[in-house]
Amino acid sequence: KQEVTQIPAALSVPEGENLVLNCSFTDSAIYNLQWFRQDPGKGLTSLLLIQSSQREQTSGRLNASLDKSSGRSTLYIAASQPGDSATYLCAVRAGTYKYIFGTGTRLKVLA
Amino acid sequence: DGGITQSPKYLFRKEGQNVTLSCEQNLNHDAMYWYRQDPGQGLRLIYYSQIVNDFQKGDIAEGYSVSREKKESFPLTVTSAQKNPTAFYLCASSPDRGGTSTDTQYFGPGTRLTVL
Numbered sequence: 001k002q003e004v005t006q007i008p009a010a011l012s013v014p015e016g017e018n019l020v021l022n023c024s025f026t027d028s029a030i031y032n033l034q035w036f037r038q039d040p041g042k043g044l045t046s047l048l049l050i051q052s053s054q055r056e057q058t059s060g061r062l063n064a065s066l067d068k069s070s071g072r073s074t075l076y077i078a079a080s081q082p083g084d085s086a087t088y089l090c091a092v093r094a095g096t097y098k099y100i101f102g103t104g105t106r107l108k109v110l111a
Numbered sequence: 112d113g114g115i116t117q118s119p120k121y122l123f124r125k126e127g128q129n130v131t132l133s134c135e136q137n138l139n140h141d142a143m144y145w146y147r148q149d150p151g152q153g154l155r156l157i158y159y160s161q162i163v164n165d166f167q168k169g170d171i172a173e174g175y176s177v178s179r180e181k182k183e184s185f186p187l188t189v190t191s192a193q194k195n196p197t198a199f200y201l202c203a204s205s206p207d208r209g210g211t212s213t214d215t216q217y218f219g220p221g222t223r224l225t226v227l
């Protein structure tokens with residue numbers, strides 16, 4: 001059974017710091033892995049999608065990597081800003097309509 | 112603007128009542144999904160639909176029902192059989208029928224349901 005874990009559950013950093021969020025999964029048979037952002041009381045916004053054949057994806061200050069063999073993905077945020085404060089969730093697509101979500105990392109960037 | 116809308120934003124239910132949550136998309140997506148989000152837990156799939164007039168149970172379908180009469184609409188009914196319905200409900204859609212690894216799920220803003 002596929003399980004997705006995110007560590008840490010919460011993180012506070014000063015503005016300007018580079019940071020890494022971690023996501024691990026137990027079964028390497030995935031279609032893709034996606035990182036989402038969720039603001040309090042809101043829906044999810046897709047940040048990056050990495051296909052199973054890819055190693056990384058970049059968008060602006062965000063870089064996501066995927067290592068299927070070890071069951072890990074990282075989301076790197078460069079030069080963090082207070083506006084980056086949100087909960088970040090990763091999700092693996094484990095089947096045709098099967099998406100497994102982690103419980104998220106709640107990030108607070110202090111001004 | 113293209114997107115997914117959910118209504119209402121907040122909903123209060125009395126014991127024994129059925130309530131219906133609305134989800135509409137104008138993205139012309141085939142697949143639609145309903146998830147439940149509880150504090151400290153990941154999103155859990157309630158139901159999904161690949162195409163009009165077809166839907167499948169997810170991991171926690173008991174106490175819920177759906178319909179898919181139109182491509183753009185996928186309402187969720189929370190019945191009185193759902194014993195612990197207080198949660199944040201999210202609707203999503205994706206553009207294909209699951210055949211590729213590039214498809215992205217798009218989410219609505221959510222409905223927060225509270226049982227009084």
